[in-house]
Amino acid sequence: MGTTLDTGVKLVRNVGRYNIGAGSLDELQPLLARRRATARGQGDSAAVVFLVDEFFRGDNRLAERLGLQPGDALEFVATADEPTTAGIDAVVATLRRRGLTQPAAVVGMGGGITMDTAKCTSNLLANGGQAADYQGWDLVRVPGIFKIGIPTVSGTGAEATRTCVMTNPVSGLKLGMNSDHTVFDHVIMDPELTATVPRDQYFHTGMDAYIHCIESLGGSYRNAIGDAYSRETINLCRQVFGPGDMMAPERREQLMVAAYLGGCAIATSYVGVVHPLSAGLSVVLGIHHCVGNCIVMRAMQDFYPAAYDEFWRWADLQRVHIPQGVCAGLDDAGFEALYQASIVHGKPLTNALGEGYREILTRERMRALFEAM
């Protein structure tokens, strides 16, 4: 630790409460019943807004499991693209049109996209205005509607963080609504919900937690509690992705815990080389965040040699597919766009490589890295 620098992050908000364990989803209805009763007692709306990953659209037990009641809203969240400010605004506009401006709760159930959508929606309902108004740091004025997060894919840590990442197609800005008010009031972690995740996606998303913590512990800006969360997240990933089936029930529970603790680590730490390059792939090629991180790992041998070896050993062991050659066929302008969209992330690159990161990650070096992906 001797030569590391302080992250400067001094104040962290935690998730209010959490449920953990197989069958925890059964706790949702009693929790909502209490929220509804309190709202009714105050003369407020007892309606609940459910924002659910479109993956569950065909689940005919869904309404029953959620305890859907007349007057509630159930909206499915499309996951083909990551959240945009316009997409969030459309969800909020629909709810406002239906008079759901002060529901008793907003429930987000799904992967990172759905949870981020729920967090933004809750804040916007309570604060008014549009999503783009709050892209940045600490712009949300009042607490959002009581929000409940139910992850159904493990890895991003969105269930534990104070941001919800959105792309603004007009400004081109990919920036979160970073606020203590963005943190979920309640999180339900039920590993039964991840049993049906496709294996490749399970691995790609799980690696988001691992990669973040590798970058964090490999950086110069450090924090004692962030380091602790990161170490244990990596330790759990080793138990999940080593020999044996990564999707065995006890491993799905471990990965759910790893994702949550990885999210707690994010609060006080910075990423490194992987995330900026993955953001480049996202902005230029529309590649989703988690699979993007895995693709970037193809070129990370020089930067994170031990994690590189471990990552590819796991990918082999678990027989998962990581796309290859995604930058083949790009022209000079394409590589320039990738360079620009990556090098802009000065803070994590400084964390990983020092102030002179531009001399290390030259245009030529960056192009070679992207070509190796």
Add this chain to the structure above:
Amino acid sequence: MGTTLDTGVKLVRNVGRYNIGAGSLDELQPLLARRRATARGQGDSAAVVFLVDEFFRGDNRLAERLGLQPGDALEFVATADEPTTAGIDAVVATLRRRGLTQPAAVVGMGGGITMDTAKCTSNLLANGGQAADYQGWDLVRVPGIFKIGIPTVSGTGAEATRTCVMTNPVSGLKLGMNSDHTVFDHVIMDPELTATVPRDQYFHTGMDAYIHCIESLGGSYRNAIGDAYSRETINLCRQVFGPGDMMAPERREQLMVAAYLGGCAIATSYVGVVHPLSAGLSVVLGIHHCVGNCIVMRAMQDFYPAAYDEFWRWADLQRVHIPQGVCAGLDDAGFEALYQASIVHGKPLTNALGEGYREILTRERMRALFEAM
């Protein structure tokens, strides 16, 4: 994990927010200023109640560092004995007499005794009645006064838990006020505050975190998130108490994090053999909890052999004193009292030894264990 049993603990409340890092105490005054302003805006009292470990009585910069204002209460908490229901009631009565029934915040600054006193006081001011009324589980009806915890000794995890342990001298009951409302709203972890802790006490208290996690991971009732917190707590303890000075600044920060994460582990896990026997020493001989645990470790070679070795290696390395022979001179009635006060803790003993724990911990065995201390 295969043959372990579920702890049955499914719902956990987290500390609301925390500050971490050297100098974090400077964040107290801005935080209180916001609380006072909000209270004034609502026409409520802007006074703050400070309950501070008597260790700081002679600190002539204390009032300045706390931002003490006219109308606030500053009460020093005696630490010769662990909290009693009568002692808590006396603190609350003093505050009520001074009209401080709804202060803007209750601040507890000190070791486990002081933090537990602050947690109880906050709950009692808001809920009325007496401390003994709330000994048990989930008896606190409404949230307490906004409570801030500032640990100045690391180990008990009182800054993160949902209990505040009290002895009732009338009923003889040593039982906490276990409630989600007991959890601190805000915790300030400033490792500069532990620089002046006497070395023996620093070690004894730090070992509370270590021993709890050893017991927890050695038990049959397990929980994925509790296990994760416990493993990292132990990992941090290894960095703190191994070769080198356990009180170096970066190690004091690590132990503060270990104590907090150890407290988070407590929420979903059970202790084992050490805590029941330590409770026996406490009830019969008035020995404080943390040093009691260390004394019990003298007799734990058969039950926790690896932890036994590690514990005594650290005690040697760090040149700390663990009292010895504390039961010498006890008569048969004394040993019987120790047996009774220990064997009553069925849940942790079952966790450690199974349902047949009484056949393992016979009167004779227990007497031999206490004699070895």
